Structures are given as C-alpha cells and as structure tokens.
Amino acid sequence: MTHEATTTPAAAPPESVTSQRIATALMDAILAGEIRPGEWLRQDEIAVRFGASRLPVREALRILESEGLAVLSPNRGARIPELSLREVNTYYRMRERLEPLTLIDSLDHITDAQIDRIEGIQREIELNTDVSRFLVLDREFHMTSYAACPSEMLLATTLRLWNSTQHYRRAFMLLAGNDRAAVVNAEHRLLLDAISRRDPEDSERFLVGHIRRTRVALTSHPEVFASD
Amino acid sequence: MTHEATTTPAAAPPESVTSQRIATALMDAILAGEIRPGEWLRQDEIAVRFGASRLPVREALRILESEGLAVLSPNRGARIPELSLREVNTYYRMRERLEPLTLIDSLDHITDAQIDRIEGIQREIELNTDVSRFLVLDREFHMTSYAACPSEMLLATTLRLWNSTQHYRRAFMLLAGNDRAAVVNAEHRLLLDAISRRDPEDSERFLVGHIRRTRVALTSHPEVFASD
DNA sequence: GTGACACACGATGGATCCAATAACAACCCT
DNA sequence: AGGGTTGTTATTGGATCCATCGTGTGTCAC
Numbered sequence: 187m188t189h190e191a192t193t194t195p196a197a198a199p200p201e202s203v204t205s206q207r208i209a210t211a212l213m214d215a216i217l218a219g220e221i222r223p224g225e226w227l228r229q230d231e232i233a234v235r236f237g238a239s240r241l242p243v244r245e246a247l248r249i250l251e252s253e254g255l256a257v258l259s260p261n262r263g264a265r266i267p268e269l270s271l272r273e274v275n276t277y278y279r280m281r282e283r284l285e286p287l288t289l290i291d292s293l294d295h296i297t298d299a300q301i302d303r304i305e306g307i308q309r310e311i312e313l314n315t316d317v318s319r320f321l322v323l324d325r326e327f328h329m330t331s332y333a334a335c336p337s338e339m340l341l342a343t344t345l346r347l348w349n350s351t352q353h354y355r356r357a358f359m360l361l362a363g364n365d366r367a368a369v370v371n372a373e374h375r376l377l378l379d380a381i382s383r384r385d386p387e388d389s390e391r392f393l394v395g396h397i398r399r400t401r402v403a404l405t406s407h408p409e410v411f412a413s414d
Numbered sequence: 415m416t417h418e419a420t421t422t423p424a425a426a427p428p429e430s431v432t433s434q435r436i437a438t439a440l441m442d443a444i445l446a447g448e449i450r451p452g453e454w455l456r457q458d459e460i461a462v463r464f465g466a467s468r469l470p471v472r473e474a475l476r477i478l479e480s481e482g483l484a485v486l487s488p489n490r491g492a493r494i495p496e497l498s499l500r501e502v503n504t505y506y507r508m509r510e511r512l513e514p515l516t517l518i519d520s521l522d523h524i525t526d527a528q529i530d531r532i533e534g535i536q537r538e539i540e541l542n543t544d545v546s547r548f549l550v551l552d553r554e555f556h557m558t559s560y561a562a563c564p565s566e567m568l569l570a571t572t573l574r575l576w577n578s579t580q581h582y583r584r585a586f587m588l589l590a591g592n593d594r595a596a597v598v599n600a601e602h603r604l605l606l607d608a609i610s611r612r613d614p615e616d617s618e619r620f621l622v623g624h625i626r627r628t629r630v631a632l633t634s635h636p637e638v639f640a641s642d
Numbered sequence: 643g644t645g646a647c648a649c650a651c652g653a654t655g656g657a658t659c660c661a662a663t664a665a666c667a668a669c670c671c672t
Numbered sequence: 673a674g675g676g677t678t679g680t681t682a683t684t685g686g687a688t689c690c691a692t693c694g695t696g697t698g699t700c701a702c
Binding site: 228261262263 | 682683684685693
C-alpha cells in the first residue's frame with residue numbers, strides 16, 4: 187500500500203480508533219514478551235499509560251480476547267492465559283492440520299515477488315545468530331508464505347495459533363538456544379523449494395514435518411509451561 | 415454453597431453481566447435465523463430492545479465478533495458477514511481438518527453416558543422429519559461427541575466454524591429438503607459405532623467423509639451464498 | 643441533465659460519573 | 673486460638689453526555 191514496509195503481514199486495522207490502537211500496542215507488548223502469561227491487565231493502569239479513558243481499554247481487552255491473547259473473567263478482569271504443556275501441544279497439533287491448508291490456498295495466488303521475499307528472509311535467518319531476531323524472522327518467513335491465502339478467517343485462525351504460543355516459543359529458544367539451526371534451515375529450504383514449485387503435496391509434507399518436529403522439541407522442555 | 419440451587423446452568427457463562435446476556439441473546443437470534451447475514455446491528459436499537467444502555471451492547475458486539483458471528487468496522491458499525499460459496503467451502507475444509515482432532519481428543523475422555531446420549535440423539539434424528547429440528551439435533555449429535563475434548567481453544571474454534579456456517583446450512587436444508595436423510599443417518603451410524611469403540615482412525619475417517627460430503631452437497635447450490 | 647461540492651443527519655467512539663461485585667483484612671464469637 | 677463473619681477497598685460494569693466520523697441529500701455550477 188504505502189512506501190513504508192509494514193511488519194505485520196495482513197492489512198493493519200486503522201489506527202485512528204483509540205481502542206484499536208491500544209489493542210495493537212498491547213498485542214505488540216505481549217508478543218514482544220514485555221507482558222507475560224499470568225499477568226493481570228488492569229484497565230485503569232493501561233488507561234493512564236495510553237492517556238485515554240478506561241472505555242477504549244475495555245474494548246481493547248475484548249479485541250485481545252478475540253485474538254486469543256487474553257481471557258476475560260466477569261468482575262475479575264483480564265489476564266494473559268498460562269498454557270500447560272498439554273495445551274501448547276494441542277495448539278501445535280491444530281497448526282499441523284490447519285497451516286497446510288493455509289499454505290495450499292496461498293500457493294494458488296502467491297506471486298514470484300513473494301517467493302523471492304521468503305527466500306530473502308531465509309537467507310537472513312541463515313546469517314542471523316540472535317534468538318529474538320530469529321523469532322521475528324521465522325514468523326515473517328511463514329506469514330509471508332501464507333500472505334496470499336484468500337480466506338481472512340483461515341489467516342486469522344492461523345495467526346491466533348501463532349500468537350497464543352509465541353511466549354513459549356521464545357522461552358524455549360532462550361533456554362535451548364538455536365543450536366538446532368541447521369535442522370530448521372534444512373526444513374525451511376525444503377519448504378521454500380516446494381513453495382517455489384507451487385507443489386501442494388510437498389509443501390504440506392515439509393510444513394507438517396517442520397511444525398511437528400518443533401512441537402516435539404518444545405514439549406521436551408516441560409519447565410517453560412504452566413503446571414497444568 | 416447455600417441450600418438454594420444456583421440459577422445459572424453451571425456450564426453457561428454467567429448471565430449476571432449484561433453484556434454477556436445481550437451477546438448470548440443475539441447469538442441465539444443469529445443462529446435461529448432471526449437475524450440474517452448482511453443485516454446491520456445498530457447499537458441503539460439493540461440497547462432499547464434489551465433495556466440497557468449502548469455500552470454493554472458495544473461489548474456484546476465485540477463478543478459476537480470474537481465468536482465469528484459479526485464483523486465490526488470502525489465508525490461504521492457491526493454486521494453479520496455474508497459468506498461466498500468459496501468462503502463457506504474453506505470453512506468446511508477447515509472443519510475437515512480440525513474436527514477429527516477435536517473428536518480424537520474427546521475420545522480419550524468420553525464417558526459411556528455421553529455415548530448413550532449421542533445414540534439417543536441419533537435415534538431422534540431418524541424419527542424426525544422437521545428441517546429446523548434436524549439442524550438442532552445434528553448440532554447436538556456432533557457437539558456431544560466433542561464435549562469431552564479437554565482443550566477449550568480447540569472446542570471454541572470448532573464452535574466458531576459451526577456458528578459461522580449455520581445460516582447456510584439452514585438455507586441449504588430448507589431448499590434441498592432432507593431427502594438425503596438416509597445418507598446422513600448411515601454416516602452418523604458409522605461414526606457413532608467408531609466412537610463407541612473409541613477408535614480414532616475410523617472416527618476420523620467417517621467424520622471427514624461426513625463433513626466432506628456435506629460440503630460437496632452444500633456447494634452444489636450456489637444460490638444460497640453471497641455473489642463473491 | 644449530470645456532476646461535484648457542501649451541509650445536515652444519524653450512528654458510532656470516547657470521557658466522566660456512579661453502582662455493583664470480588665478480593666482482602668480485621669474483628670468478633672465460640 | 674481458629675473459623676466464620678462482616679466491613680473496607682480496589683477494580684470492574686453500566687449509564688449519561690459530548691465529540692467525531694460516515695452517509696445521504698440537496699443544491700449549485702457547468
């Protein structure tokens with residue numbers, strides 16, 4: 187749209203609305219790890235932080251809820267949910283089934299420029315050594331591959347699954363390091379090749395393998411999850 | 415706690431909160447077909463209908479949005495989305511991939527009493543001739559089979575997919591009638607048998623077949639969908 | 643007659659104030 | 673001293689009023 191490159195893959199919602207602006211800022215803070223699972227989001231505190239009244243904050247919390255980033259209890263407030271190992275495992279199994287569909291539908295409309303962009307991201311991943319940077323690049327890699335999917339609902343559901351598990355991916359990476367980078371790069375290269383050939387079967391195969399291996403690796407570190 | 419029975423039916427969200435009460439009522443109205451896709455949900459009108467101010471109505475609309483039953487445009491309002499044939503097709507392909515997972519996870523915890531209940535519902539389906547009643551019973555059949563799934567997120571996602579496509583299922587049934595009842599009953603019986611044996615492979619096989627055949631039947635009537 | 647512009651109306655978004663609910667703590671009674 | 677109860681406080685839920693945005697209509701110019 188504009189000359190500025192947007193970091194978010196989908197069309198960003200208009201920022202003129204205060205509630206949406208607060209929701210976006212809170213979402214970024216949560217995904218960046220500044221707000222962690224288990225923390226309460228007090229309306230008054232957020233309101234003064236953004237120089238607004240509590241009303242748009244309440245709407246923002248509802249938006250966060252619809253994104254799966256917060257749970258609202260009546261008369262109790264909003265908090266970031268703490269996920270158990272079992273729950274994250276389920277989220278990843280949902281991803282293994284859903285994301286191939288997102289990718290397959292995206293393959294029907296993906297452009298050469300988008301494929302080039304994915305390859306550029308992968309090159310940057312292979313040169314990168316910082317863990318936090320990897321989380322951003324990995325997300326960009328996959329989201330760009332999904333960007334051409336025509337179904338907003340499918341994209342939104344995929345994004346929800348990514349957002350809800352973001353904290354545990356980071357906790358795992360900070361703990362285990364990126365010494366498995368060679369495996370990730372091999373998987374990404376195979377996936378990228380299948381995408382560039384616009385081959386739905388191979389794309390699904392390598393994507394499922396990639397998500398599944400990540401799930402197994404994640405769940406081998408129970409200490410980063412809630413105690414169930 | 416006290417000797418008095420609780421008025422709320424335990425599983426349902428607390429109705430003491432006005433916004434939740436309005437959201438539930440609106441959701442029932444949408445699923446019952448009283449509010450149809452494309453219609454605008456004006457805050458003022460809903461507020462006077464429920465004898466409340468516009469504020470809880472705004473929260474209720476946010477809840478509806480998170481359920482996938484409404485889309486909110488800033489400064490424009492909320493409306494029930496009109497889905498094209500392509501979009502409903504995508505929703506059903508999502509169901510084909512996700513609901514087997516919901517069912518498989520449910521099979522690990524499902525009780526004999528729940529299985530008996532599913533069989534009772536199926537018996538009622540076979541005796542029933544009314545189309546509207548079938549929609550309710552069919553939903554009950556499947557939702558009861560998913561009820562033991564321990565993942566709230568997976569259940570909620572499944573429910574969203576059902577709710578979002580409810581209107582088009584009804585439009586199709588009212589148009590095509592239930593002359594395919596024999597096929598549905600056969601599919602349900604096979605699925606029920608697999609569930610009662612707690613067989614995940616057969617359960618997935620028959621469930622996918624059931625959803626897929628329904629999708630093909632649905633999409634053979636393009637006249638019930640938005641023009642894309 | 644048709645196009646564009648401007649104005650007015652209606653609906654939504656936001657701020658402030660008040661009521662209700664839940665966690666917390668001190669207190670009293672047993 | 674312990675458990676139950678009650679009062680206090682902080683936080684959320686709701687109502688009313690005002691500002692802002694989008695839309696429709698009417699008019700004026702071409």
